[in-house]
Amino acid sequence: MSDVTTPMVECKGVRKSFGKTEVLRSIDLTVDRGEVVCVLGPSGSGKSTLLYCINHLERIDDGELYVDGELVGYSVRRGRLRELPDKEVSRRRQGIGMVFQQFGLFGHMSVLENVTSGPRLVKHTPRQEADEQALQLLDRVGLADKVHSRVSQLSGGQQQRVAIARALAMNPKLMLFDEPTSALDPELVGEVLDVMKDLAASGMTMMVVTHEIGFALRAADRVVFMDEGVVVEQGEPEQVIHHPETERAKRFLAKVL
Secondary structure, three states, X not given: OOOOOOOOEEEEEEEEEEOOEEEEEEEEEEEOOOOEEEEEOOOOXXXXXXXXXHOOOOOOOEEEXXXXXXXXXXXXXXXXXXXXXXXXXXXXXXXXXXXXXXXXXXXXXXXXXXXXXHHHHOOOOOHXXXXXXXXXXXXXXXXXXXXXXXXXHXXXXXHHHHHHHHHHOOOOOEEEEEOOOOOXXXXXXXXXXXXXXXXXXXXXXXXXXXXXXXXXXXXXXXXXXXXXXXXXXXEOHHHHHHOOOOHXXXXXXXXXX
């Protein structure tokens, strides 16, 4: 069983390959409870794959990966890793909220139905209770006036805020964000980042893959810089972003700042 001293995320020697391409090369990384970690790095560095592995949307090839003290997707029997049944994987995944680049909303449903779908279908939450929680969450992300709108009627920024509310509706202990603003027009980025900053301030444990350097500086407790499947550098945002120690981080940040 986990306790308050147990890290929320712990990666030990995590490896992942697609074909002959090794995307994650022995990742060692810990995220504490209530910590906000922003993961920076060039395209193809393994950032998004790491999030997918944490949520067991991709299976790791080697190493160990824990969320809240539990192995992700596996149990240990007689000293060997055994993959868990899909039902148990789904149960454990309920504690992890994930927000993707492309929203992933149900276009034929209303905003309210999108947010209540998880609690009602997965947790079997009664409709009234699910609706009440959804209304509170939609108010929190500034969409109380869009409850009955179809998601197709919303801007990209509004859709992403619905996606955040939908993830929060499952009462996650960990939130993963995979470049949540990359598909948005520049003028819509701020409204999503504002919601994320509020969430970070509330004490939610968050891992955020992002190119938004300003957000990392303001909201992150720690910045992790990845390249070619390894953690090259990590530390306080100001230190890593403005005073990187490695040449690879210096070259990358010189281009994005």
